[in-house]
Amino acid sequence: KQEVTQIPAALSVPEGENLVLNCSFTDSAIYNLQWFRQDPGKGLTSLLLIQSSQREQTSGRLNASLDKSSGRSTLYIAASQPGDSATYLCAASSGNTGKLIFGQGTTLQVKP
Amino acid sequence: KAGVTQTPRYLIKTRGQQVTLSCSPISGHRSVSWYQQTPGQGLQFLFEYFSETQRNKGNFPGRFSGRQFSNSRSEMNVSTLELGDSALYLCASSSGGARSVWGYTFGSGTRLTVV
Numbered sequence: 001k002q003e004v005t006q007i008p009a010a011l012s013v014p015e016g017e018n019l020v021l022n023c024s025f026t027d028s029a030i031y032n033l034q035w036f037r038q039d040p041g042k043g044l045t046s047l048l049l050i051q052s053s054q055r056e057q058t059s060g061r062l063n064a065s066l067d068k069s070s071g072r073s074t075l076y077i078a079a080s081q082p083g084d085s086a087t088y089l090c091a092a093s094s095g096n097t098g099k100l101i102f103g104q105g106t107t108l109q110v111k112p
Numbered sequence: 113k114a115g116v117t118q119t120p121r122y123l124i125k126t127r128g129q130q131v132t133l134s135c136s137p138i139s140g141h142r143s144v145s146w147y148q149q150t151p152g153q154g155l156q157f158l159f160e161y162f163s164e165t166q167r168n169k170g171n172f173p174g175r176f177s178g179r180q181f182s183n184s185r186s187e188m189n190v191s192t193l194e195l196g197d198s199a200l201y202l203c204a205s206s207s208g209g210a211r212s213v214w215g216y217t218f219g220s221g222t223r224l225t226v227v
Binding site: 034049101102 | 147157160214
């Protein structure tokens with residue numbers, strides 16, 4: 001049974017810092033690992049998707065990596081801004097179904 | 113290209129009533145999944161529909177049901193509402209499901225409050 005864990009649960013940093021969010025999963029037989037952002041009371045916004053055959057994906061100041069052998073993914077945010085404040089969720093997909101297994105999320109606060 | 117549309121955005125219902133939520137996926141997407149999000153349990157998978165067929169179901173009681181129409185629009189129904197059903201219900205759209213290289217796109221959700 002796939003389980004996804006995110007550490008830390010909350011993180012507060014000053015503006016401009018580079019930071020790393022961690023995601024670990026127990027079953028390496030995944031198809032994709034997807035990172036989402038959620039603002040309070042809102043839906044999920046997809047940030048990056050890494051296919052199982054890939055090692056990393058980049059979009060602007062965001063870089064996500066995937067290491068299936070160790071069951072880990074990281075989301076790197078460069079030069080953080082107050083607008084980056086949100087909850088970040090990682091989700092693993094496995095099996096040919098629509099089921100994503102989510103971590104509990106990391107709530108990020110970037111202070112001006 | 114329009115995103116995933118969920119209606120209504122907010123609902124307040126009384127315990128014991130039933131409710132129907134709607135989700136219109138991205139045009140051309142055939143997979144629609146539903147999730148429940150609560151502060152205590154996080155995001156939990158309810159079910160997935162693909163081309164009008166339920167492909168997978170999460171660990172929820174039979175009060176939770178869904179369906180998908182020929183135009184890929186999906187509805188979720190909850191009967192005999194309980195206070196614990198209060199949550200944000202999210203719908204996700206995908207072109208092909210778990211193996212899709214584009215992953216899932218989520219709607220803004222329906223906030224259900226049961227009183």
